[in-house]
Amino acid sequence: MRLVACVKQVxxxxxxxxxxxxxxxxxxxxxxxxxxxxxxxxxxxAVRIKEAKGESDVAVLCVGPPRSEEALRRCLAAGAxxxxxxxxxxxxxxxxxxxxxxxxxxxxxxxxxxxxxGRLAIDDAAGxxxxxxxELLGVAHxxxxxxxxxxxxxxxxxxEVDSGLExxxxxxxxxxxxxxxxNEPRYxxxxxxxxxxxxxxxxxxxxxxxxxxxxxxDLSRRxxxxxxxxxxxxxxxxxxxxxxxxxxxxxxxxRDDARAL
Amino acid sequence: xxxxxxxxxxxxxxxxxxxxEMLAQARQLAHELxxxxxxxxxGPAGPRLAARLGELGAPSVLHLSHESLRAYSAQGYTWALAxxxxxxxxxxxxxxxxxxxxxxxPRLAARxxxxxxSDCTGWHVSDGALRLTRGVYGGKxxxxxxxxxxxxxxxxxxxxxxxxxxxxxxxxxxEHSPLAPPTGTxxxxxxxxxxxSEGELGIQEARVIVAGGRGLGGPDGFDVLRPLADVxxxxxxxxxxxxxxxxxxxxHQVGQTGKAVSPSxxxxxxxxxxxxxxxxxxxxxxxxxxxxxxxAPIFERADYCVVGDLFEVVPRLTEELRSMLDTA
Numbered sequence: 001m002r003l004v005a006c007v008k009q010v011x012x013x014x015x016x017x018x019x020x021x022x023x024x025x026x027x028x029x030x031x032x033x034x035x036x037x038x039x040x041x042x043x044x045x046a047v048r049i050k051e052a053k054g055e056s057d058v059a060v061l062c063v064g065p066p067r068s069e070e071a072l073r074r075c076l077a078a079g080a081x082x083x084x085x086x087x088x089x090x091x092x093x094x095x096x097x098x099x100x101x102x103x104x105x106x107x108x109x110x111x112x113x114x115x116x117x118g119r120l121a122i123d124d125a126a127g128x129x130x131x132x133x134x135e136l137l138g139v140a141h142x143x144x145x146x147x148x149x150x151x152x153x154x155x156x157x158x159x160e161v162d163s164g165l166e167x168x169x170x171x172x173x174x175x176x177x178x179x180x181x182x183n184e185p186r187y188x189x190x191x192x193x194x195x196x197x198x199x200x201x202x203x204x205x206x207x208x209x210x211x212x213x214x215x216x217x218d219l220s221r222r223x224x225x226x227x228x229x230x231x232x233x234x235x236x237x238x239x240x241x242x243x244x245x246x247x248x249x250x251x252x253x254x255r256d257d258a259r260a261l
Numbered sequence: 262x263x264x265x266x267x268x269x270x271x272x273x274x275x276x277x278x279x280x281x282e283m284l285a286q287a288r289q290l291a292h293e294l295x296x297x298x299x300x301x302x303x304g305p306a307g308p309r310l311a312a313r314l315g316e317l318g319a320p321s322v323l324h325l326s327h328e329s330l331r332a333y334s335a336q337g338y339t340w341a342l343a344x345x346x347x348x349x350x351x352x353x354x355x356x357x358x359x360x361x362x363x364x365x366x367p368r369l370a371a372r373x374x375x376x377x378x379s380d381c382t383g384w385h386v387s388d389g390a391l392r393l394t395r396g397v398y399g400g401k402x403x404x405x406x407x408x409x410x411x412x413x414x415x416x417x418x419x420x421x422x423x424x425x426x427x428x429x430x431x432x433x434x435x436e437h438s439p440l441a442p443p444t445g446t447x448x449x450x451x452x453x454x455x456x457x458s459e460g461e462l463g464i465q466e467a468r469v470i471v472a473g474g475r476g477l478g479g480p481d482g483f484d485v486l487r488p489l490a491d492v493x494x495x496x497x498x499x500x501x502x503x504x505x506x507x508x509x510x511x512x513h514q515v516g517q518t519g520k521a522v523s524p525s526x527x528x529x530x531x532x533x534x535x536x537x538x539x540x541x542x543x544x545x546x547x548x549x550x551x552x553x554x555x556x557a558p559i560f561e562r563a564d565y566c567v568v569g570d571l572f573e574v575v576p577r578l579t580e581e582l583r584s585m586l587d588t589a
Contacts (some may be wrong), residue, residue, distance in 0.1 A: 004307065013517055013537050017398045026398065037518055067552075096377060097370075122517055122540075124397050124404075128377050131335075131367025140449045141335060143364040146511075156452065160512075162270075162360045164457040169450040180518045181511050221376035221412055225392060226405040234548065235564040246567055248579035251585055253565060260526040260547045261493075261586065 001056040001150070001172075004112045005045040005080065006103050006133070009064055009071035010123040022066040024227035025093050035071040038118025040078075040185040041178035046116050047079035048183060053068055063091070063099045068199055075099050076196035077188035083112065084202040090213040091206075095125075095220040100132035104211040107137060112173055114155065118142045119177040130177035135154055140170040142181040263352035265291035267300050267319070268342070270359060274310040279357035279466055281317055283418055285426040286384070288318045293386040296352045299323050299432070301345070303338055304330040308435075315433030322433045327441040333361060334449055335368050341444040343372040351375075351413040353391060358417040359465070370415040376408040377415050380521060382422040382544055391416075398542030399517050401486050420466050422523040422544060457512060464513060469526045470542070472515055476531015476552060476571055480508040485572060486530060487523055489579045492586065494504030498522065498542075499533045516541035530571040534559025551575065 011017060012032040020027045035043075043060060050056040060075040062068050063086045072083040086102050099191060115137075120127035127143075134141030144160035153172050158165045160179055170176075188196070206213055239249050254260045267287045270277045276284075284300060291298040300319035302310060311322040325341050346354065354369065356362040358380045369452070370377035383394035392407045393416060406497070408414035457463070464470055471490040473483055483497060490497050499513040515522055517537040527545035532538060534557055536548065542548070550563035551571045560566045567574055 004581060011398065013540070014397055015398075017401055019402060024404070026402070075440035096367075100371065122399060125395075125399075126377070126379055127363055128367045128370070128379065131364065132371040132377070134335075135339065135368040139494045141364075141368065142449070143335075144360065152266070158455070159364070160360050161364075161454070162463060163454065164512075165455040167452040167455070169452055171448050180514075221370075221374075222378055222406050222408045222414070224404050225407045227397070228403050228405075230396070230403050230543070232543070234562050235566065236560065236566060238566045238568070240558075240568070243569060243573035243577050246569055246574055247581045250565060250567060250574075250578055251581035254547070254549070254582075255524070255585060257565065258526075261582070 001049065001053055002111050002113045003049055003056060003058045004107060004110060004115050005039065005042045005046045005058065005060045005075065006115065006129065007043065007060055007062050007071060007075060008036045008118070008121045009033050009062070009068040010036045010121050013122055019227040019229070024224045026227070033067060033070065035074045036118050036121045038120060038178055038180070039121070041118035041180065041182040042118050043075045043078055043080060044185040045148060045178060049114070050079070051177045053150065059084065059110055060109065060111045061086070061093065061103060063087065063102050072201050073196045073199070074188070076199050077192040078186060082202065083199070084204055086204045086206065086209065088206040088213050088216065090216050093224060095222055096126050096128035098216055098222045100129050100136060101219050102206060102209060102211070104128065104133050104136035105211070106204060107133070109209065114172060115175040117175065119179050130175055134175035137175070138176045141175040141177070142168055142170055143177045144215070145176045146179045146181040148176065148182065182191045183214065187258045263294065263296040263350045265294065265296045265353045265355065266323070266346055266351055267296050267298070268354065268356045269300050269302050269314065270357060270361060271302070271306070271310060274307045274313070276310065276313060276317065277357070278360060279420040282421070282423060282425055283355060283357050284314070284317050284319055284378050285428045286423045288428055289426060290353070290384060290386070294352055294389070294391060297321070301325065301342065303341060304332070311433050311435045316430045318428030318431060319433050322435045323438060324435055325438050325440055327439055329441045331423050332451065334447045335364055336449065337442045337447045338365050339368045339372050340446050341440050344367055345438055347373070353582045354413060354415045356417045358416070358419050362417045366415050366417055373413050373415065375413040375415045378406050378408060379417045380419050381416060382419050382523065390394040396544065399536060413443070413516070419521065419523050421468060421525065464496045464515065464522050465520055467496035467522070468524055469493040469524060470498040470524045471495055471528045472498030472500065472528065472532060473530050474500035474532030475502045476504060477508065483509055484529065485575050489528065489575055489578050489582070492579055492583045493526070495524070495526070513572070529559055530558055530575060533557045534562060
């Protein structure tokens with residue numbers, strides 16, 4: 001079975017992010033980058049399926065700048081067999097529409113039975129790429145999957161719906177996006193990490209995927225105009241005293257000061 | 262004339278509240294773009310629904326009423342909506358940021374070769390261009406995103422984030438469409454549904470959330486919070502610690518790896534206020550924090566700060582609010 005996980009490298013959630021003064025992107029200096037947490041579930045699931053089924057191959061694919069290689073090596077250490085990175089210096093602040101297009105082209109080139117993505121990336125929280133890729137590839141998809149099993153040429157997935165969890169059957173090939181709880185990602189052992197450092201990461205240019213760098217802008221559908229720190233000033237009003245008094249004061253403040261009732 | 266389309270989510274023949282609040286804003290958005298507004302219903306529905314949408318301000322309703330659309334499927338709805346809207350000069354397709362929208366909207370955007378901007382908390386029109394506001398980097402930064410005018414935009418809005426706008430009622434003009442996805446379009450099969458508990462309000466739709474964290478000490482701690490949530494008509498939320506400890510289900514989790522919520526009132530009990538938790542509730546209008554630890558980070562980002570024992574304060578607060586709301 002050909003399993004492909006699509007991953008992204010993102011700033012650590014603890015990172016102090018500040019917008020650059022000249023462009024609506026963050027200042028990347030001194031930022032710690034990690035593999036997107038939701039992608040960890042995707043990679044782990046792909047590796048588990050390979051381990052359970054045998055005769056399978058796990059590839060990890062990333063559209064990202066050179067620093068993304070660290071995240072790809074993490075995937076290799078966690079059991080992926082090979083890693084590919086697509087990039088072009090014209091990509092800049094990547095639009096999900098462009099990323100999805102490049103991923104779909106790379107996936108067609110690499111070959112796949114099951115594509116696994118994270119349900120969203122914690123930097124832009126767009127949750128866009130998995131669904132777009134499925135449509136571009138013309139295959140079924142399921143979003144926010146928290147349980148998955150492979151049954152021959154179909155998969156059974158539990159996915160998040162507004163009223164709870166839906167059990168859905170999809171034919172292969174298909175795309176799923178991983179939700180927290182799909183599995184417990186393993187911590188790669190040191191030998192695996194060391195070995196991953198020496199594995200090659202295949203680089204793919206957009207030209208090799210059939211896209212002219214100058215045409216990338218035409219594939220974009222939205223543009224970030226401004227990026228600002230969030231201004232919400234909280235009152236930080238302390239309420240002190242015995243529980244009875246505190247409860248009474250808080251209730252009154254919620255009614256009269258905050259008008260929240 | 263270009264069209265703005267609102268995809269209606271409903272429970273039987275009643276539109277869901279998250280859609281209703283969006284419909285009112287959509288009317289204004291359409292007006293500022295110089296576009297028409299149409300509410301779109303998928304699947305069979307009685308005439309009451311369209312009439313209700315008119316009361317809520319939709320001048321026209323497009324009803325894709327084929328039986329095959331009764332149950333949602335990503336492939337079926339993508340096909341039907343793209344077919345129906347494709348002939349109607351769609352400028353923007355709006356949805357509430359529900360689980361259904363998270364599954365459908367990106368696929369629909371790809372089908373329509375449209376922009377996709379999700380979980381937006383605001384919008385405005387600048388020189389004829391539609392701009393959306395949304396939180397990024399765990400809510401630490403706010404981005405203003407502009408969509409082009411040469412392609413449609415599929416946009417989802419965070420529930421409760423847009424204000425309620427009064428709208429004049431209209432008698433909606435209803436157009437029925439018999440469009441049905443051809444055989445073979447839908448290749449998935451729904452095998453079952455594990456429903457959330459009866460009567461439990463999903464946290465993303467709730468106007469009030471009472472959330473518990475490590476300070477609850479165990480699953481029973483939520484028993485102290487439930488009466489407070491009930492008296493306020495709210496939902497129960499939880500921090501990652503509480504969920505990872507097995508005290509409550511993951512669908513209650515608020516935070517970066519949980520859900521993003523935007524309630525009018527968020528009461529955090531025994532939650533320290535880690536960055537990742539805050540990422541999920543920073544757009545709450547009013548935040549109350551109750552924690553024994555005077556140095557808990559949450560106190561830096563709350564409106565009302567109670568340093569105290571939640572087991573003492575919460576029951577008393579529940580009673581105060583109960584008598585206050587009973588006599589109101």
